[in-house]
Amino acid sequence: MEKSEDSFRELVENTSITIAVLDSDGTIIYESPSLEKILDSERGERIGTGIEKWLHPDDVKEINDIFEQFARNSKDLLVKNIRLQDKDGSWHAFRVSAENLLDNPSINGFVFNYNEIGDAIGFEEKFLQSQKMEAIGNLAGGISHDFSNLLLAIQGYSEMALMKMKSSDPLINELKGIHDAALSAAELTRQLLILSQKQAVMPSIISINKIINGMMKMFMRIIGENIKIETELRPGLWKVKADKANIEQLLLNLVVNAKDAMPYGGTLTIKTENISPKESSSLAFSCNHPEKMVCLTISDTGIGMDKEILRYIFDPFFTTKESGKGTGLGLSIVHGIVARHEGHIEVDSVPDKGSTFHVYLPTTMQESEEKPEKVDSTLTGLRGKGERILIVEDDVSARRFLKRVLEQYRYVVKTAATAKEAIEVFQEDSSFDLLFSDVVLPDINGLDLAEGLQRHVPSLRVLMTSGYAEEKSQLTTIIDKNIPFIRKPYPLLVLLQAIRRVIEMK
Helix, strand or coil: CHHHHHHHHHHHHCCCCCEEEEECCCEEEEECHHHHHHCCCCCCCCCCCEHHHCECHHHHHHHHHHHHHHHCCCCCCEEEEEEEECCCCCEEEEEEEEEEECCCCCCCEEEEEEEEEEEHHHHHHHHHHHHHHHHHHHHHHHHHHHHHHHHHHHHHHHHHHHHHCCCCCCCHHHHHHHHHHHHHHHHHHHHHHHHCCCCCCCEEEECHHHHHHHHHHHHHHHHCCCEEEEEEECCCCCCEEEEHHHHHHHHHHHHHHHHHCCCCCEEEEEEEEEECHHHCCCCCCCCCCCCCEEEEEEEECCCCCCHHHHCCCCCCCCCCCCCCCCCCCHHHHHHHHHHHCCCEEEEEECCCCCEEEEEEEECCCCCCCCCCCCCCCCHHHHCCCCCEEEEECCCHHHHHHHHHHHHHCCCEEEEECCHHHHHHHHHHCCCCCEEEEECCCCCCCHHHHHHHHHHHCCCCEEEEEECCCHHHHCHHHHHHCCCCEEECCCCHHHHHHHHHHHHCCC
16 A cells, blocks of 8 residues: 555656645645646745745635535535736646545645646636626626617607508608607617627527528528538537527627628538537646537638737627727627527637637537417417406506507506505505506516415416516516516517417416
8 A cells, every 4th residue: 555655656657647645624735746847846845835925816715615515525526717926926827637635634624636728817817807707797688778769769659650550651661760760779679688698589499400400590690691601410410408589699690700700701610519628638728627518610711810809809899890880799699699698609720821719618418398378479479358457557658659559459458666656556456457567566466466465366477577687586486486478678469469368378
């Protein structure tokens, strides 16, 4: 046994293995010579010191997370990106894999396996980039809610007016212009929520290959005749759990980006494959990703980008296009979608040799339970039959629009601006068929209101809506409880379809 331990120690001491052993309070009790060499320290110089002494201040939380999880007796292999300082003050970036050996009496601590991942300056830039994206995202998420309510009314009233006008009306083109502008603003609002990485997503089990095949005709129209599309779609591609609309947006933005990079023609390649990050040493990320991921790759043979441009391509409003020919949101939206789905994105590009985007998304072993719904797509087939609806909406313009349009479609409507008002209306007359409520209300949230009213009238149907980011809209809870939901701002057709679907539910 003693001979085996000596052999093992000799192996570690004379190879490039970079490991350290820490005790339960973070004190360094062993470092391999190769690690000491990277950090330019004398043999055993750092033994007995706390790791925080050498750790970048912004990375203390990463190490504390490891200590806290191990203190709860976690046996998982934990992976973090950190920076350590050497004697002359330089920073070295590592990807560290930590293993819990607290129950080993000979160690009673943690083993850290360090893998240097490049210069710490680049690491610092990525850290600052993530902070910048978070700040912009918080702003975007905040203003999107207010826009949603305004656009709901503008879009809805213009739709109602257009349906009443004759094609010969001299004002019809002006009204169409208002409606089209509202639709464009609604799309921008949706993109802002994606950018905020807090969009209320509607996840389902989807096949990336199926989505790509379904969008090919659109891609062909977008790229034009001078660009050739090639696909390499892996048969038996693993499924992912994601928002289908988000993935379509991601694909569309990457295809448009590739098309713009090939003004004189070229080849666009779309490829999918199954990958295992832990088995792919070439991947420049590890984090705590699952063992199985789907990789979507989109390559072009266009003008490419230099290293300076690559630093900023995911920044909101950064664009290399001429003024008026791009918003600079396309790749920011892609970045937000990938982050929202706990994935990862990488870019390889060389000037005059094209660009390649790799998108990695976690897989799921769940099977899709989607069933096509048959819903009337004509407004005349969506009229009510005198059903009674209680609308709870704190925004006055949205509330007035909903009351007016639903009464025109033969529903009996009562409104309330708060949960308290809704309860008072319900106490006077509880014979409602449907509660249509915003999730976020000034007093209590719409979910609690719905549960309270359903305790008195179990047959009451519920439809929820929100324009807020996910943490306020409580979409995760709504999905878990299988409560019908529509996202603001919604077209008139979507509203009427949702109401009929919920009322007619068996």
